[in-house]
Amino acid sequence: MAQQLAEVGYLADESAALVSYLATRLGKPVLVEGPAGVGKTELAKALARASGRELIRLQCYEGLDEAKALYEWNYRKQLLAIQADAATGESPVAEPTRAGVGSIAEIFAEEFLLTRPLLAAIASPDPVVLLIDEIDKTDQEFEAMLLEVLSDFQVSIPELGVIEAVTHPLVLLTSNNSRELTEALKRRCLYLWLDYPDAAREIEIIRLHAPEAEQALVERLVELISAVRELDLKKPPSIAESIDWARALVLIGADQIDDEVFRETISVIVKHRTDLDLVAERIGLGKLGKAGP
Ligand SMILES: Nc1ncnc2c1ncn2[C@@H]1O[C@H](COP(=O)(O)OP(=O)(O)OP(=O)(O)O)[C@@H](O)[C@H]1O
Ligand SMILES: [Mg+2]
CATH class of the missing domain: 1.10.8 (Helicase, Ruva Protein; domain 3)
Known part of the structure; x- marks a missing residue:
C-alpha cells in the first residue's frame, strides 16, 4: 500500500499505509485526525489516484445541512416546469383536482433533484473515494445523519423512495479536533492519527x-x-x-x-x-x- 501511495506522490508512514489497506479491504470508513497541514486531505486524494477512483469531496462547515450535503429539490426548475405546463394548458398542478397527486409527482422526479456529495457518492455506478473533510466543523445532528448514511449506504427520499448504493465508496473523514466527535461515529470507523512526520x-x-x-x-x-x-x-x-x-x-x-x-x-x-x-x-x-x- 505504501508503495502504491508513493507512486501517486504520497509518502505514507507505516500506520497510514496499514489503515489505508485495511479500509479498502474491510470497507470501513477511516477517521483521520491530526494537526493542520500533516496530509489528511492529501491522503484521501492520493487514495483516489492510487485506486483510479473518482474523488467526491464534502467540505464541512458550521451550519452545513442535509440540503447541501445530501440532496435538495431544484425549486426553480420545478417552478419553471409548472409555469410552462400552465402556459400550454397541460399543467399537472395548475388544476390539481383533476390531475391528481400522480401528476404532482412529476415535479418530484430525478430530473428535478440536485445531487449533493453524499448522495452522489452513494448513487455512483462506479466505486468512488468519498472525502468528508473537517467533520468537526459540523454539529452532532449532522453527524447522526451521516452515521445513518454510512451504516446503511442508502438514502431515503420521501418523494422518490430509497436510493441504495450499488457500490460502496471508500470513505475518509478528517478532523482537526475542534470538537470531540461522538462515540457512535468513532465506533463505525477505523482510526488514523496523523502527526508531523519524522x-x-x-x-x-x-x-x-x-x-x-x-x-x-x-x-x-x-x-x-x-x-x-x-x-x-x-x-x-x-x-x-x-x-x-x-x-x-x-x-x-x-x-x-x-x-x-x-x-x-x-x-x-x-x-x-x-x-x-x-x-x-x-x-x-x-x-x-x-x-x-
Ligand atoms: N505524506 C505526504 N506525502 C506527500 N505530500 C504530503 C504528505 N503529507 C502532506 N503532504 C503535503 O502537505 C500539504 C498539506 O497537506 P494537507 O492539505 O493534506 O493537510 P491537512 O492535514 O489536510 O491540513 P488541514 O488540517 O489544514 O486541512 C499538501 O501540499 C500535501 O501535498
Ligand atoms: Mg485538509
Missing part, C-alpha cells in the same frame, strides 16, 4: 514537492522546523509550510539558512505576531551565524 520522511516529502531544493538545504530546514515545532506556538509550522519554505529559499537563491535568510523568510513558516516573537527569542535571529565566506 525528519527523514519530511525531507523526502519536501524534496518531492520542491525538487529544486538541495538535499543539504532541506536537511537544515527540517532541523530548524522541528526546533520551531518544539516551541509552544499558537500555530506550529506544518508540512505545507516546510514545502513553502523550501520553495521560497530556492526562489531567493539561498543555499544556506543563516541569520539574514532566516529573518527574511521566517514569515513563510510562522504566521502569528506572538509566535514570531517567541521564535526570535528562543531560536535565533542572531544565533544561527553568518553564511560562509
Whole structure:
C-alpha cells in the first residue's frame, strides 16, 4: 500500500499505509485526525489516484445541512416546469383536482433533484473515494445523519423512495479536533492519527514537492522546523509550510539558512505576531551565524 501511495506522490508512514489497506479491504470508513497541514486531505486524494477512483469531496462547515450535503429539490426548475405546463394548458398542478397527486409527482422526479456529495457518492455506478473533510466543523445532528448514511449506504427520499448504493465508496473523514466527535461515529470507523512526520520522511516529502531544493538545504530546514515545532506556538509550522519554505529559499537563491535568510523568510513558516516573537527569542535571529565566506 505504501508503495502504491508513493507512486501517486504520497509518502505514507507505516500506520497510514496499514489503515489505508485495511479500509479498502474491510470497507470501513477511516477517521483521520491530526494537526493542520500533516496530509489528511492529501491522503484521501492520493487514495483516489492510487485506486483510479473518482474523488467526491464534502467540505464541512458550521451550519452545513442535509440540503447541501445530501440532496435538495431544484425549486426553480420545478417552478419553471409548472409555469410552462400552465402556459400550454397541460399543467399537472395548475388544476390539481383533476390531475391528481400522480401528476404532482412529476415535479418530484430525478430530473428535478440536485445531487449533493453524499448522495452522489452513494448513487455512483462506479466505486468512488468519498472525502468528508473537517467533520468537526459540523454539529452532532449532522453527524447522526451521516452515521445513518454510512451504516446503511442508502438514502431515503420521501418523494422518490430509497436510493441504495450499488457500490460502496471508500470513505475518509478528517478532523482537526475542534470538537470531540461522538462515540457512535468513532465506533463505525477505523482510526488514523496523523502527526508531523519524522525528519527523514519530511525531507523526502519536501524534496518531492520542491525538487529544486538541495538535499543539504532541506536537511537544515527540517532541523530548524522541528526546533520551531518544539516551541509552544499558537500555530506550529506544518508540512505545507516546510514545502513553502523550501520553495521560497530556492526562489531567493539561498543555499544556506543563516541569520539574514532566516529573518527574511521566517514569515513563510510562522504566521502569528506572538509566535514570531517567541521564535526570535528562543531560536535565533542572531544565533544561527553568518553564511560562509
Ligand atoms: N505524506 C505526504 N506525502 C506527500 N505530500 C504530503 C504528505 N503529507 C502532506 N503532504 C503535503 O502537505 C500539504 C498539506 O497537506 P494537507 O492539505 O493534506 O493537510 P491537512 O492535514 O489536510 O491540513 P488541514 O488540517 O489544514 O486541512 C499538501 O501540499 C500535501 O501535498
Ligand atoms: Mg485538509
